Amino acid sequence: MMNRIGRRWVAAFGLAVMTAACGSGDATSEGEQASPIERAPTPKSEFTAEELEATLDALVAEINEGGVEPMQMAILLKDLGGFFLPISTGANRAMGELGVTGNVLGPSGQGFDQQQRAEAQAEQIGQAVVDGAEGIGVSPFGDAIAAGIDEAVASGVPVVTLDTDAKGSKRDIYVGTISELAGVTAGETLLALLPPAPGTVVIHGADDPSWVDGMSRMAGARDVLEPAGYTIVVRAITWSPQGEAADVEAMKAQIETADPPVVGLLGLHNVSYRCAMAAEAAGATELPVVAFDFEPKTVEYMRQGLIKATHTQRQYYAGYLVPYILYGMKIIGIDATKAILAPRIDDEGRFNVGLDVVPWDKVDEYNTFLDSIGVTQ
Incomplete structure (x- = not known):
């Protein structure tokens, strides 16, 4: 069960989503300026990833300087449950705060082998581009989706991989565990x-x-x-x-x-x-x-x-970061976004979300932290 801290945080998050949906993503009257992006504050804990929080805050500050605009994006995951549930939670939360249009989607087919799943995912990427996505986050099934990623990038749509990478593709950044x-x-x-x-x-x-x-x-x-x-x-x-x-x-x-x-x-x-x-x-x-x-x-x-x-593996943070990165690429550009992320990006273009090291006697504290951000790890 979610504790009181978690319920208060989720309530605050819900308000932030409503604000984002009514403000930052909407067109404004002539002479008015769109409301700046505001992140719902993450509860403080010994397990709060302070370095990732600081990176996000720096990115949001630059985005707000660049000017808030509407955006459509798609986040394509291998699954929406199990290991991927915290990723989905984080991505949906970020998209709500940004006020963007789009969905977090699971695989388009079930019961396929790895190659077939990869091919179906490549088709999802192509369809997202056709549907107007201006940025795509994807957890690849394999290198077979590289061509789909490359086509999206060639058409001007940035692609960020998460959880697993597609190193042979032209994706812009990988976000996750190294x-x-x-x-x-x-x-x-x-x-x-x-x-x-x-x-x-x-x-x-x-x-x-x-x-x-x-x-x-x-x-x-x-x-x-x-x-x-x-x-x-x-x-x-x-x-x-x-x-x-x-x-x-x-x-x-x-x-x-x-x-x-x-x-x-x-x-x-x-x-x-x-x-x-x-x-x-x-x-x-x-x-x-x-x-x-x-x-x-x-x-x-x-x-x-x-x-x-x-x-x-900080799945929640990986999911939460990707929409902000894609939004940054639209508002301030790919190079400026990468410059902000640079301290945690290696020479292969991989952004390291890091790990939580949980000692045996800190299980309850870690569960409290997970409850406070509304996820099950």
């Missing part, structure tokens, strides 16, 4: 909990070179732990319905047989809680376990102290 940096952060979190080397660390993650983001996250963690003197053994995630039992049994065996002995476990994806299950099965609950994402099972093991920390 996998290799996420791996570094996770590795550093575990490193602080480990006894001095030598020792073995079990990493539950990717070993498939075709999974670029998974391998990048793995590489980031390795780059922290291996130079510190630890031996890395990997258990590749089994994603099938039988995967949980297989992963737990395999990591249990690694804990029991590794030489040098296992001193910690690191999970790099949403089923990270399996590391804690493996430690429990091996009778080694004293081993520090660090996880990723905020799944209910992960939270359960955190409350028991069997997972010492997890890393969450």
